[in-house]
Every structure is written in structure tokens, then in C-alpha cells.
Amino acid sequence: MRPRRSSVARCLTVLVIGGGTTLGACRRDTARESEATLPAVGHARRTPEQLGLGHSPTAQQLAAIDIDANPAGVGLPPGQGTYAEGAAVFAQKCAFCHGPKGEGLGPYPKLVGAEPKQGFPFGRDPKIVKTIGNYWPYSTTVYDYVHRAMPFNAPGSLTPNESYALAAWLLAENEVIPRDAIMNAQTLPKVQMPARGHFVLDDRRGGQPFR
């Protein structure tokens, strides 16, 4: 419970903060307080740490929204897909935006491009288009993103097998994995992306120098 400050304490505070405040000013303050006609109030009961709101989700409710997969493979579901299966899914559900070879169409981004294989010149040249092959640092992101957000006109409609197959096709077209590689919850997290080693943690801070 918050203790009420005495008028003496407040008076001292005024002296300290105000510096030049005289005791006379303090007396006037005290006098004004005694004349105050503010209605008396009780103290609010302290709000507990927990209000007990919310309810526990069912396993089914959680499964419906817990759709992410991380680099350790946590969240990747059972299922698998091949390059050939991926090519068929891509042609049917993706190519009309991204182009038949994932080369990008209009505002829809290019997905395929293994070059440049040496260096990482993106900071120097804005014209180099970032692709899965040359820029994405984690293979599991391909599954996570495709499965959560694609296709653009029907997000969430792909089966795990279709998403694995698209990962297999996209990673092979980007020359990250061979065409005979099968993607599943075990193999996908093991795929090493070429750009992985180029990412560094934010070193900006306040103050100087500019980073």
C-alpha cells in the first residue's frame, strides 16, 4: 500500500527541489491543505499479480495456429516432397506470379538465382536481386514461409507434402541441394545455405560513431 506523504515530507521536498523556497511558503502550503475540502477517499485494493482472465487453449486450437518451423526443425510436420513433385506444384500454384522458372514477374519476386556464388556484394550494389539461393540464410525459412503465406491467393492451403516438395524444387533450382534430395523434417534443417555465414548481429548503438 502506498504510504501517504506527510505535509512535513512534502515541505522538505519543496525546500530541496525549490532551493530558494522559504519556510513561509511551506506554512502557506500547510495552511492551504488544512482548508482543502476535497472529499475523503478510501484506498483502492491492490490489484493482484494475476487477474485470472483467459482460458486454456485446446490442443486442437493450438495446432491450428502453431504453424511455424524453426532452424532446428521444431515445428516441421511429418511428410516429404521431391523435386519432381515440387516442379508440378510450382507450375500449378506459383508460376503465374513468380514465372515458370521462379524468375519473378512484375511485383512478384524472383526466387531462383544461385549467383553471385562468391562474395556477398549486396551492400555495394542494389541491383543484385536477392534470391533464396544467394541471400536466404536458413533452409527451414523456405518451408515456414511457403507453408504459412503461399500461394498468395490461397495462403494456408498447401499440404505439408506440397510445401516440402516446393522446398525441394526451390532449393535445387537455386543449386543448394541436388535434384534427387528428398525434403522432410529430418533433411531440410540439415541443408546449409550459402549465405549463412554472412549474417552478423546488429552492432549499432546510441551515441557515436555512426554504424
Added chain:
Amino acid sequence: MSDDRAITRRRAIGVAAGLVGGAVLSGEAVELLAQQGGGAAAAPAPLAPVAPADASVVPGLPSGATSIRSPFETPALTPVGVTTGSSLSPLQDFAGTITPSDLHFQRHHNGIAVIDPARYSLTIHGLVDHPLVFSLEELKRFPSVTRTHFIECSGNARAAYRTPKREMTPQDVDGLTSNSEWSGVLVSTLLKETGMKRGAKWALAEGGDAARLSRSIPVPKLLDDAIIAYAQNGEPLRMPNGYPARLLLPGYEGNMCIKWIRRIELIDQPNMSRDETSKYTDPLPNGTARQFSFVMDAKSIITSPAYPERLTAPGWWPVRGLAWSGRGKITRVDVSTDGGRSWTESELVGPVLPLAHTRFQHMWQWDGKATSIMSRAIDETGYVQPTLETFRAVRGAGTDFHFNAIRTWLVEQDGRVFFGG
């Protein structure tokens, strides 16, 4: 005046007054308004606004269900019709620090989600003691906070950096930032209900839109000042800004402030979602890319005079603009009216709040000569907004986000003002 014309005017004024749907508009007021415009040629839509010569001698319009802007003021987001991309906020049309809610910038990844508040819920799960689902009503039952903060897309000013054009307005340059008074419940309050398990270092926040936009957020930020905001400038969130609830991470890049938030999963390592790997990372000239660059650096922009304004004569002119920092309060904004050779401390108009747009103003006596004007923000950490040259040297031509270099406006001898990079 023909009847047709009268109807057209009546309709135009009715729409302008927000009285669509057959609401009654005083016939007398309309006729009087129409007469004041009498003699003008039959105007095709859109009509120029018409006002009586003396509004103090004619009855005014009746009130409407919502207040409307004067038809003489037409601030607008641009471009519109965007489902994946950005609509920029008209910074040049604002005074003070608060962005009108309907003019808050928008960035969508698959359109504006339409969500029934009665069916909305926020789930907090993962490395927690008690996974919980909160309805919107329940979120509102917790003690609330109300805080003024900017949200800025970290891609703001990419076009101005990569492909600057003289004919860029403040909106074109930096329109992906907005400032609002947000109300909601602290995430830390909700985490007291769920508890947290050891090992919860990050949290995946995910939207309920068609992009299911997801970002990993460090737990210390969530516990510090993160808000589940359900109100903006005194009313429920506008739909494009995340109705009925969004995450607000003061000072962090806008992309992380997940709109239409549907779940927060406490996790032991970052998820490495698309928007924290392939996007929202900053390639640098040394062949690396900076990741998890969450904080928005200090920045300022003069919003007047700016293109397409024109200084009509030499004399005193206010140089006004906005400054903000993701690291705290703005402590100083310097203005140069001689191309950066000398700088003068401007007035911070106030309120000066941490992690919020701050209005600055500098009275300038223009001598009628061509020059360029600039502003330079400094925040409470001593961070100084860098020059364009410094920015280019450190970040490189290809860097992708966090474009906060000093902006320049070129004032020509005839008073016209153009963007100078």
C-alpha cells in the same frame, strides 16, 4: 441554374459533408451554398469546394454522425489500392505530432484483414506455465496504458535513397512513419497471467492476416514496454492499422509491430522467419548483412518548406519538421539554411516524448537567394543524424533498410523548393 446542376451540387455537398445515405441536408443551406457558386460553369465531378462568401450570414450545415474534413483540405495516403506494399502518410499536411488515424501510413503483406472483434483472440503459448487465450473483451479488462509512440517502417525512404527525384514531397521521401497515442495492455501484464518458463529467450509474434506475418522478438523488449494496442488516438484501431489488436514495440521497426496479432509463442531461439532473414536485414559494404537491427535510428525531416511549396517572397518563413528516435527522446534538432555550412539549434515545439515524433521549428529570414536547407536530429544517447556522405560510406549503396541520413531541400531563387537527396 438547371435542376440537374442543382442536384449535382446537392449530391456533391452531401457527400462532402459525410451525409450519404439519404440523411437530411438543409435545403436552404444547400441552395445558399449553390447560389454562392452561381455563375460558375456546370462543373464535372469532382467539384471544387464551394463556400458562401460570408458564412456568418447563412445558416450552417447540420451535424453528421462523424466529423468531416473541410472540403478545402484533401490530405491523402498514396499510393492506394495496395495489398502488398506501402501507402505513405502525407507528412507535409500535418501540424503538431499526432498523425490523424485515417492518415497513418499502411504497409500490408497480403491485404487488410477484416476481423470480427467477437471472434478475435490472442493466444500466448510455448515456453509458458499456462498457455492462455484472451478475447478482446478480456484484453480490455486488464489495467491499460496509454502512450504516444511513432511507428516507422524500416524501409522508409528507400526510394529517396536509391532513386531520388527533385519532385519528391515529404510524403514521398519519409511517409512511412506515423505517430499516435496508443492504448492497450502491456505484454508484461499478460505474461504475468501465463508465467514464463526458463529458457524463454524470444517470442514469435504472428498476425492473423493472410500473410500470417511473423517476427521473433527478444523477451526483454516484451517485458520492457511492449503493448498489445487496441486503441489509437482515442478510438479502436483503424482496420488497416491492425484492428482489433496489434503489437506495439516502441522504437522498433514497424514490421515487428505485428498487426491483427493472433498469437505470441515463447521460444528458446529466433524463428528465422522470412521477414527477419531475407527481408529487414541490412547488407553492408563489407560483405556482411546486419540482422536483428530492430531499433530505428534518430532521424528528422523538414516538412515545410518542401516540394511542391514555393516561397512567394523573401522574408521570414518558418522551417518546420518532425524528428524522432527509437532510442529515446529527441534532445536537439539543428537546422542549416546554408547547405550545411552552419547550423542553428531549432525550437522543439513540444510535447517532447521518448520514442515519439517531435515537432521542431526554426524561423528563417530568407534573403531571396538560392540555398539549401537541412535538419539534423540528436537524441538523448548523443546520437547525431548522419550526413548523406557518411551514411553512404558506412552503409553502402545497396543497403536495404534504416535510411536515416540528413535530408536536403533545395530552395531556388524563384522560391521553388525541390528535394535534394
